[in-house]
Amino acid sequence: MKQRPHKGYSYMIRRRLPLTAIISSTLIAGGLFMLDLPKTEETDTHLHAPLSISASGDHATVSVGSSAQAAIQSKTVEKPLDKMPDPYVKTLEVGSGDTLMKMLLNVGINRGDAYTAIEAMRTAYDPRRLRVGQTLDVTFQPGRHQDMPHLFQELRLKTGFNKDLFVTRNSDGDYTAHEEEQELITTLHRAEGTIDSSLYVAASKAGIPAALLMEFIFAYSFDVDFQRDIQKGDRFEVMYEKITTADGERSKMGNIQYASLSLSGTHLPIYRYKEKDGHVAYYDDRGQSAQKALMRTPINGARLSSSFGKRKHPILGYSKMHTGVDFAAPRGTPIFAAGDGVLDYVGRKGGYGKYIRIRHNSEYQTAYAHMRAYKKGMYKGKRVKQGQVIGYVGTTGRSTGPHLHYEIIRNGRKANPMKVRMPSGKKLKGQELARFMAVKNKYDAQYAKLEPVISIGRLASAAE
Ligand SMILES: [Zn+2]
Known part of the structure; x- marks a missing residue:
């Protein structure tokens, strides 16, 4: 770990510093110090609470300046403190139109120090990469005398989940930049519950974050129709990883290692397993892949609005074969690739409007x-993974409203996506199956040992 220079500053006068008046009122102006901690993509993120945020607080009228000013100011104070006061941190959030220089000047740092620090930062990070909403922690060191300006000691910028850039003041008044990477600690967690109203409600009561729930739903999406198959009283279990930085300040969800759904008494366990070749997937307790080769519904939250077969065409008026299925969904709803494959058509195609076709293997497309639009970067020949977003629902071509028209083509013939027999997913065999079983047994044992976070809904209903 890095040494934090809490004391031992030499209060030297640097010639290039302008000996201007101490900036103090700027601290109050502008509402720069964010009272609300910013929301980040990680959960349970704990940020440094800004120590000086209130305009009426002690620090609001304190001046921040250079060592030069500190040296001059110190003469006006009667009695120095016995020891150096503790440094404190201000968290600054990048606002629209902000530059780093502007932000540093706004908290009362003098132009000379701000310029030197930004130049030092440039050696490791381009300040123009700062985005609105990003935060910076700026550490100030108060002086031994109460009226002394506070030294701009350090700037800390998060550059990755466990990476930070530090721009630190040296004893000679210069700034240098360096990056630090923290160790990551992975812990296992268990959650379980009974579904009273919806899976979403039960999962959030059990402390399962939304992103993890989406992964859970996706892992089951080939076997379970979450809009129809879930009944009151059905149960779920999840064991998942949580990844935390060594300082404990940041954490995020890792992977689901094991999950189970019990639907009307049918037990559906799945285990995450990495094959020797690196391929990762979920398998049931017998080593059968939880994923089928193709998804029947390559879209979330959509309603089947027109099925496969002969129908009176809504625009043309006469009876015509409907060669796919229609899913009504709001404009802009993401559309997923139904399976791994290669894009073999991306572009407009007559009445189909904006159209994508994927070749999955020699048999299926x-x-x-x-x-409405293709996802950025879609072109003929591009390889896509199952569940990857390829485009968005619209109403281009011969269409009466926003919907996805979805076709499964088998050996060049259009098949009914709701009825076609899906080529089943992979079944582990031999050595690979033996390795999988060892992993499965380990997960089962770990799950049994963990303290469960039980859905509150279940406890409430049990008490009735
Ligand atoms: Zn259609």
């Missing part, structure tokens, strides 16, 4: 029509 899937097609997606009437899109």
Whole structure:
């Protein structure tokens, strides 16, 4: 770990510093100090609470300045403190139109120090990469005398989940930049519950964050229709990883290692397993892949609005074969690749409007029509993974409203996506199956040992 220079500053006068008046009122102006901690993508993130945020607080009228000013100011104070006061941190949030220089000047740092620090930062990080909403922690060191300006000691910027850039003041008054990477600690957690109203409600009561729930739903999306198959009283279990930085300040969800759904008494366990070749997937307790080769519904939260077969065409008026299924969904809803494969058509295609077709293997293709837009970076020949977003629902081509027209093409013929027999997912065999079983047994044992976070809904209903 790095040494924090809490004391031992030499209060030298640097010639290039302008000996200007001490800036004090700027600290109060502008509402720069964010009272609300910013929301980040990680959960349970704990940030340094800004120590000086209140305009009426002690620090609001304190002046911040250079060592030069400190030296001059010190003469006006009667009695020095016995020891150096503790440094404190201000958290600054990048606002629209902010530059780093502007932000540093706004908290009363003098132009000379701000300039030197920014130049030092440039050796490791381009300050123009700062984005609105990003935060910076700035550490100030108060002087031994109460009226002394506070030294701009350090700037800390998060550059990655466990990476920070520090720009630190040296004893000679210069600034240098260095990056630090923290060790990550992975812990296992267990959550379980009974579904009273919806899986979403039960999962959030059990402390499962939304992103983890999405992973859970995706892992089961080939076997379970979450809009129809879930009944009151169905149960779930999850064992997942939480990744925390060594200082304990940041954490995020890792992977689901094990999950189980009990639907009307049918037990559906899945285990995350990494094959020897590096391929990662979920398998049931017999080593059968939880994923089928193709998704029947390559979209979330959509309603089947028109099924496969002969129908009176809503625009053309006469009876015509409907060669796919339609899912009504709001404009802009993401559309997923139904399986791994290669894009073999990306572009407009007559009545289909904006259209994508994926070749999955020698036998199967899937097609997606009437899109509003393609996801960025989609081109013929591009390889896509199952569940990857390829485009967005729209109403281009011959269409009466926003929907996805989805086709499964088998050996060049259009098949009914709701009925076609899906080529089943992979089944582990031999050595690989033996390795999987060892992992499965380890997860089962770990799960049994963990303290469960039980859904409150379940406890409440049990008490009735
Ligand atoms: Zn259609």
